[in-house]
Amino acid sequence: MYIYLNGNIIRREEAAISPFDHGYMYGLGLFETFRTYNGHPFLLDDHLARLNNGLEELDIDYQCKREDTLSILEQLLKVNGLQDAYVRLNVSAGAGDVGLQIAPYTEPTVIMYIKPLPLNGTQEKEGVVLKTTRNSPEGNRRLKSHHYLNNILAKKEMGSAPAKEGIFLTKEGYIAEGIVSNLFFVKDGIVYTPSLETGILDGITRQFVFSLLEKLNITVKEGFFTIQELLKSDEIFVTNSVQEITPIVRIGNHFYPKGKHTLVHRLQTIYNQVCQSLWSKRDL
Secondary structure, three states: OOOEEOEEEEEEHOOOOOEHHHHHHHHOEEEEEEOOOOOOOOOOHHHHHHHHHHHHHHOOOOOOOOHHHHHHHOOOOOOOOOOOOEEEEEEEEOOOOOOOOOEEEOOOEEEEEEOOOOOOOOEEEEEEEEEOOOOOOOOOOOEEEEOHHHHHHHHHHHHOOEEEEEEEEOOOOEEEEOOOOEEEEEEEOOEEEEEEHHHHOHHHHHHHHHHHHHHHOOOOEEEEOHHHHOOOOOOEEEEOOEEEEEEEEEEOOOEOOOOOOOOOHHHHHHHHHHOOOOHHHHHH
C-alpha cells in the first residue's frame, strides 16, 4: 500500500517522521477521515473546512485546498488500484524543540493514508453504554485531534466487537456520542441528538444528517438527554464518515426497528443516491 507524506508518494513501510514532531510529542495535530465512492470523495469540502478551521486555531500554518487534496488523492487511488476507499488526511505540527511552543508552526507534517474498505460493512449495531465517561474538550470545542486516549480506553472496555458501538455518557450522566460516531434517536417523529455543549465532536455526517432532515421537514432537537430517554425512543442510529448512517437495533434488553419503514432507512436511501457526487452538505 502507498501513502502520501510531505510531497511524496511512498510505500507505507518507508514512511517516517521526526521524533521531535509535536504531533507525536504533544498530540498537536488534526485529521479527517472520509470515504471515496467510485473515486469521488464524499463531502470533501466540508471535511477540509473543518480541518482548516482547526489548523488556524492551533496556529499550524497550513491550509488544505480542494485541488491539491484531489491531486494527492487521485494519485493514491491510482497507484493503489482503488476506487472505493477509506482515506485519512493528517496534518501535525511538525518538528520543534523539546518543550511547549507558542509560536506558529510553519513546517507541518502532512500525510494521506488510504486503505480499501470491506466489501460488506456492518449493516446494524448493538449499542453498549460505557462505564468510561466522555472527557471534556481540551479547548472551547472538540477538535478532531490526536488526543484519542479517552476513545482508546472506551475501546479497550468494549473489546473486539465490530458489531457493537460504545455509547459515552458525560460525567453528569447525559448521553454524548459513540466511540467513533455521533448519536441520534427518534421519538414521535422528532429527531433528538446531544448538544455540542456535551463536549462531542461536530461530525461531518452529523451535519449532513441535519441538512437532510431540514430538506425532509423533520424537526431536530439538540440538547441534554438521559439514558432513560434514549432507551424509550422509537429508533436509534449513529453516524460517521466511514460507517455512514447505521441503525442501533439493541441496547441491553431494549430492541429497536430496522428496515424500509424506518427513518434511518429513508436517510440511508438518500445518502446512497448522492454519495458519488456531493462535495458539501450545502449542495443538497
